[in-house]
Amino acid sequence: MPMLQRIQRAYEALFSESPTLESRPAEERPILQPGQIDVRSLIERYDAAKHAELADAYFEPLVDNPVLRRKPFSHAHDAVYIMASLAHVMEGLRLFPQATVLDFGAGTCWSSRILASVGCRVTALDVSKNALKIGRSVHEQDPLTRDLPIDFQVFDGRSIPAGAASFDRILSFDAFHHAPDQAGLLREFSRVLVEDGIVGFAEPGPYHSLTPTSQMEMRAYNVIENDIRVEEIWDTARACGFADIRLSFTMPYQELLSLDEFNRILAAKSAPDEIVFSAGNVLMHKNRRVFFLYKSTSREQDSRFVGGSDGLRCAMQLRDITVEDASTVRLALTIENVGKSTWRASGGGPGCVNIGVHLRGADNSMLDNDFTRLSLSSDRVRPGEKREVNELLPLPELDDFTIELDPVAENVTWFELTGGSPLRLTFRNRRYVAQH
Structure with a gap:
């Protein structure tokens, strides 16, 4: 039975058992009783x-x-x-x-x-x-x-x-x-x-x-x-x-x-x-x-809202990594919005999407959940769009460590928490050796 028909029958059944003024169609005005x-x-x-x-x-x-x-x-x-x-x-x-x-x-x-x-x-x-x-x-x-x-x-x-x-x-x-x-x-x-x-x-x-x-x-x-x-x-x-x-x-x-x-x-x-x-x-x-x-018929879902498991999702690819100096590498990334929410431009405001960086030790223990941030885009990124990112990443004063790159909607959520998978970069003796 169609949902609307089920609703109508349920209402009719209740109203027939207990007829009241409330059972009148919404467009009818109630009839005042004496003294009301x-x-x-x-x-x-x-x-x-x-x-x-x-x-x-x-x-x-x-x-x-x-x-x-x-x-x-x-x-x-x-x-x-x-x-x-x-x-x-x-x-x-x-x-x-x-x-x-x-x-x-x-x-x-x-x-x-x-x-x-x-x-x-x-x-x-x-x-x-x-x-x-x-x-x-x-x-x-x-x-x-x-x-x-x-x-x-x-x-x-x-x-x-x-x-x-x-x-x-x-x-x-x-x-x-x-x-x-x-x-x-x-x-x-x-x-x-x-x-x-x-x-x-x-x-x-x-x-x-x-x-x-x-x-x-x-x-x-x-x-x-x-x-x-x-x-x-x-x-x-x-x-x-x-x-x-x-x-x-x-x-x-x-x-x-x-x-x-x-x-x-x-x-x-x-x-x-x-x-x-x-x-x-x-x-x-x-x-x-x-x-x-x-106010508007356009109700675009953006990164100020989690939007369910398919709202904030990305596909991230490391194209290149080069050494700048002893404490810095340059990352070349391609990031695609594969979710249903538009990403707000990078920055510090609510819902602004940056690339968050987690720092893990050689034993995979979390050393710093907010190690640093990288800019992702200077403008909005709508579903299906890609951005090429070229950013400097400072390295920690450690020999062996893993860097995790995970987009974050500021003050809202990390993408990993909505079902995404961070890009993991492993370093040994301060040299990049692999991604996961």
């Missing part, structure tokens, strides 16, 4: 400044709340729900070392600390000064995060305090549905993103405003709990300059199987609907949206 709050009326009731003031007031009594300060690990169930969504949105954002990331609607900034922990330069933006106060306090008190680069900024509800093309990535984790002006915010996202930038969203579904929790929050605090209707968001995003959209389809809740069931599924390369489309997974997709907006 219309989120659109709430949005129109106040201007942006007042909505920001109400959001800040929401957090004011929670500044010292220990449960909120532990987020996303406040409760076991919440942690599973949040971390599953976070894993998917972080994967789709294709983060890389030193990426500039706007954490929009950062709240208590737990996601900002995680982004900073994986090497990103983060701006935590929120309309609530009190929420940012909590985030800054937790950040500064944690010895594991307090030295990481997070810039805490207050959002006025209208304009993001940054220049054009300031961010590589934007994360909106359970924040966009609180925004009173989604169209204006999408224009701002487009403005502050670089040309190949990505916005990643993890948000509730198209009938979020009608859930009991949302109705309670709006009634008690006048905070916005809007619906996320991806069709409408995409129409607006295209008008704001975004070129593409993708939605994450994942099965976040696991099913525990016997060993025999597990092996049968692997052998068949297929799983029964009741496992793949369990009630928990169907409900998650009914009430949750993880999706991505792209």
Whole structure:
């Protein structure tokens, strides 16, 4: 049975058992029941400044709340729900070392600390000064995060305090549905993103405003709990300059199987609907949206990302080696990009590809994993392209040793770790004798 048909039948089966407003097609607007709050009326009731003031007031009594300060690990169930969504949105954002990331609607900034922990330069933006106060306090008190680069900024509800093309990535984790002006915010996202930038969203579904929790929050605090209707968001995003959209389809809740069931599924390369489309997974997709907006249709994979086992691969050939003097030899190499990722030009920035050099002793023990670096190319090397390299290699003050040449994407990975094989040059009595 085709995958889309399996999805449709699983959804229909669940909805027929428990018909709800959420089972309506995404383009239909929900019908308000007597006494329910219309989120659109709430949005129109106040201007942006007042909505920001109400959001800040929401957090004011929670500044010292220990449960909120532990987020996303406040409760076991919440942690599973949040971390599953976070894993998917972080994967789709294709983060890389030193990426500039706007954490929009950062709240208590737990996601900002995680982004900073994986090497990103983060701006935590929120309309609530009190929420940012909590985030800054937790950040500064944690010895594991307090030295990481997070810039805490207050959002006025209208304009993001940054220049054009300031961010590589934007994360909106359970924040966009609180925004009173989604169209204006999408224009701002487009403005502050670089040309190949990505916005990643993890948000509730198209009938979020009608859930009991949302109705309670709006009634008690006048905070916005809007619906996320991806069709409408995409129409607006295209008008704001975004070129593409993708939605994450994942099965976040696991099913525990016997060993025999597990092996049968692997052998068949297929799983029964009741496992793949369990009630928990169907409900998650009914009430949750993880999706991505792209500034460009070209999503070139480059060496800032590992890209799987076939991403960073090379074929390296030693054409010649000549002695320059007692401490230096000259290497003539041909290096071909046989992977699927474009190599960034040689240098010191994240993902820049150089030829890394390991030094091993006569007994093959590693003496220096970062003995030196050689330049590979002054420009990008796309899949299938070759470069001729002519570089001086300093020799160690040893008689017998082995030099290993292995390209390295700086701050990302050595090519050997993705399945490549270094070129090994063996020296005896300081003379080159063989390659492996």
